[in-house]
Amino acid sequence: MIPMYNCAKTIIQAIDSVYAQTWTGDIEIIVVNDGSIDNSRAVVESYIEGNHRDNIVLLNQSNAGVSSARNEGMKRCIGDWICLLDADDVWLPNKLERQLQILEEHPEIDFLGTARNGELFGRVGIRVLETLNKISASELLFRFVFVTPTVIFRRSILSGIGYFDENQKYAEEGNYFIRIAHKYNSYLLNESLVITGGGKSHFGDSGLSSNLLGMEKGELKNIKLAYQMKIIKFEQYVFFVLYSILKYIRRVYIVKIRRRKRIFSFQ
Numbered sequence: 001m002i003p004m005y006n007c008a009k010t011i012i013q014a015i016d017s018v019y020a021q022t023w024t025g026d027i028e029i030i031v032v033n034d035g036s037i038d039n040s041r042a043v044v045e046s047y048i049e050g051n052h053r054d055n056i057v058l059l060n061q062s063n064a065g066v067s068s069a070r071n072e073g074m075k076r077c078i079g080d081w082i083c084l085l086d087a088d089d090v091w092l093p094n095k096l097e098r099q100l101q102i103l104e105e106h107p108e109i110d111f112l113g114t115a116r117n118g119e120l121f122g123r124v125g126i127r128v129l130e131t132l133n134k135i136s137a138s139e140l141l142f143r144f145v146f147v148t149p150t151v152i153f154r155r156s157i158l159s160g161i162g163y164f165d166e167n168q169k170y171a172e173e174g175n176y177f178i179r180i181a182h183k184y185n186s187y188l189l190n191e192s193l194v195i196t197g198g199g200k201s202h203f204g205d206s207g208l209s210s211n212l213l214g215m216e217k218g219e220l221k222n223i224k225l226a227y228q229m230k231i232i233k234f235e236q237y238v239f240f241v242l243y244s245i246l247k248y249i250r251r252v253y254i255v256k257i258r259r260r261k262r263i264f265s266f267q
Helices: 011-019 040-051 066-076 095-105 157-161 172-183 212-228 234-266
Strands: 002-004 029-034 056-061 081-083 111-115 132-134 152-154 186-192
Touching: 002 011, 002 066, 011 029, 011 040, 029 040, 029 066, 040 056, 056 066, 095 111, 095 152, 095 186, 111 172, 157 172, 172 186, 172 212, 212 234
Parallel strands: 002 029, 029 056, 111 186
Antiparallel strands: 081 152, 111 152, 132 186
């Protein structure tokens, strides 16, 4: 499912990347228009009509945020597996085929994410990652390896976990995936199968990820959630809070350096 807000320029590319998959099984595409004020709705309606697609649905709602849009889309899903995609991202053609191959070979897996933008994960904490890795909820506090447009998971998880927290604006996917990893077998396929944001940096460029302070508040909330769920002990809670603050300071420094380089490049 694809949440959409003012993405008229990118939404068709995202949808086309789903139809371009080498996997040829049945698929349903649910686009949730979260109160866009540009012509995103008209663009998708024209696409559906012009291409005579009968497996794509456009839902329209008043603007309520990305979590609300994702939740509405997931509630409408009827398949056994749910995939998430954002309106400015694209799947590589073999994304679904590769993930479904892994899921068939490893039926114990409930939730599977991948790498993105041509990058691979070297380690989480002190653990060196291989091609296929089980990821615990506590490891997600070290490094958040699950990115929304890369994941596929069993629809049955909705009954056990519920949905995205619509009151959390930043790092909301962290909240949701930590809850999932705590109860379900969650794995990372360390292969890059998705391009997010046109290959932009993971933070500090555009979209919600550009608000570093907001992201940090969201991460701290997720650490508190892990402590409340007894995923980590108090000593670990203190450690992860300090670790997160240090990461935040590093991100701010990197963004400042990056912006300086851009300014100098225009001079």
